[in-house]
Amino acid sequence: MKKILVANRGEIAIRVMTTARKMGIKTVAVYSTIDRNAPHVRFADEAILIGEAPSNQSYLKGDKIIEVAKSLNVDGIHPGYGFLSENADFAELCEQNDIIFIGPKSKAIKVMGSKLAAKEAVKAYDIPMVPGIDEAITDVKKAKDIANKIGFPILIKASAGGGGKGMRVVEKEKDLESQMNRAISEATSAFGDGSVFIEKYVSSPRHIEIQVMADSHGNVLHFFERECSIQRRHQKVVEEAPSSVLTPELRNQMGEAAIKVAKSCDYLGAGTVEFLLDENLNFYFLEMNTRLQVEHPVTELISGVDLVELQIRVARGEKLNIKQEDLKINGHALELRVYAEDPLNDFLPSVGHLSVYKLPVGKGIRVDNGYEEGMDIPIYYDPMLSKLITYGNTREEAIMLMKQAISNYKVEGVATTLPFGKYVCEHDAFISGNFDTHFVKNYYAPENLKADMESDAKVAALIAVKHYLKDQKLLRVPKI
Template structure:
């Protein structure tokens, strides 16, 4: 494998390229018009313009990406996450053109990409499932019958996607029709498939996922768990590894279940098995993400492994160099997704120009980003600016380092989730590990952040005034 094309942009494209270059392999970047001067384009050995700014005219053009890859004699394609990373047709097309798709086979993507098919595949392993119906529902009366059998509240979910899209919580029969209509419409818009299913809504859930790694020789291991319960609009914002909730016994049981899920679809490469856990520590299979996760750096910190390197080695048909008993973790890691969002206004996107951009540095602080000062955050793509990751010998140390890193991360020109991240890290419920996926609704108070900002502005003004007065008081003598 001498040359790899990265079919993505921004921080993940740059992060993947760094490992590829370290392995002595050439890199090829793709870019839309607005990304022509982006860091991932400059960093790559070669770069090719793929289309106009909207993703459906550039980063989602699988056939064009393959065409360009063939012209440049590329050996393999790494999809990163998002865009085409979980597109079975793209994965198959890459393979059909005698290139390596650095990810699972297209069959595994197809099975795990459909939540109903995924549940069917893992049934035989007796892995706990959230009570619900294992078939798509479009009829309101049928939905009402299912919901009555399961018991309210229920969750209506898109069968073909994730990221909180096509998902509605229903608390009573009178809301079924309207919420189904919304879920189906959103699923059609986001995934081109309006299929939805219904399952019991787990109250006070924790969202815990297991990183798995599998080769082409029948070896599959898990690399422990990540806690992803701090979310807004069903999307993760703060992740950590390991979870403060799991006992060694529960970690072992859930890890074994994750490995069984991977084996159920003949998985290869890096992937993630997601579970929900209720207040009584019962866990339920949620879904499998057949790609590298946004939050993979926290796993890398606690295990010392480079997951992109492991992906490439598996793609080169190498055997895993370790078994389950060899894999250990040490310390604790925390990640904050830094979005260009206004956390004081329902986390709405707040794209614009990075007027000032200064990153935090120091031991055990890692920043994965794809922007520089003066660049625009485009409206066309996900508004994530970067991922800020910290590591400590224990959870408390990782949290305190995260607060320090946030304080030393300067971004001006757009609103970001930095202040929200600090709010989380300083909140007693988070520090004590006593939280669930409803953290934002239960504890987040925008007035607190507004008061903090007001005090910071007052302090900054006071310091500026004192500096001015000091400067004016200095005796100036003529030359």
């Protein structure tokens, strides 16, 4: 593999290109009109304009991307995450054009892309599942019978869903019909597929995921877990590795279960198996993400591997040169997704101009970044600016470094999730490790964050005044 096209933008495009460059592989960037001057375009060896700003006219145009890849003699395409990364048709298109898709085969993407098909695939592997029905349902009467059998509260979920869309918690039977209709409507609108199913609602779950990597020689490894329970609108904001609640025995059990899930669909490459963990430490299979995850850096830091490099190696047919017993957890890593979102206004996107944009640096601090000072934040794409990752020997050290890095990350022109990250890191529930996916609902209120921000601003102002008075005093000292 001598040349890779990265079918993505922003920080993940640069992340993939960095590893490709390290491996001596040339890179091709694709970009939309609004991304013409974006950092990922300049970082690549070659860059090609593929369309207008809306993603359905550029980054989602699989045919156009294949055409560019063929014209430039590209050997492989890395999709990053989002856009075409879990598009089975695009993976198949790559296969048909003799271009290596740096990800799983299209069949595995199809199977795991449907929550119902995924449940069916792993049935034979004795993997714990949340009680419920594993078939699409539209009949309200049947839904009520199932719900009463497994007990309220229940969760209605879109089969083709993700990101919290097409998902409804139903506490009482009288609300089931209206919530079911809403879930079907939302799923149809978001995914073009209104299939929904019902399962028991796990009331205080933690969201734990296991990183796996599979080669074409029958080897599948797991690279331990990531704790992803700090979420807003069912989407992750803060992640860490390892989890503070898993015992070595439970970690091993979940790792083995994740490997079985990968084997159930003849998986290839990097993937993530997601589980719910209840308050009694029982775990249940949730879904499999057939791509590299946003939060992959925390796994890289605790396991000492480059997951993108392994992706590329197994995509070109190489055998994994690591054994499971060789992998050990070293230290602790924390990641904050730095979104251009306003945590004081329900995390709504904050579009604007980055008049100031300075990144933190230092030992144990990593920033996977896609923007620079002077750029505008486009409305067309996910509003993530970067990922701020810290690594320490202990969880306490990683949290301390995160707070320090947040303080040294300077952004003006847009609101970001940086203050929310600081709020999380200073909260007793997070520090103690005693939290679940309801952290935001249970502990977060915009007015609390506002009070914290105003307090920080007062402290900063007092320090500035103190320095000013000290400087004035020094200036008045007469020269001898």
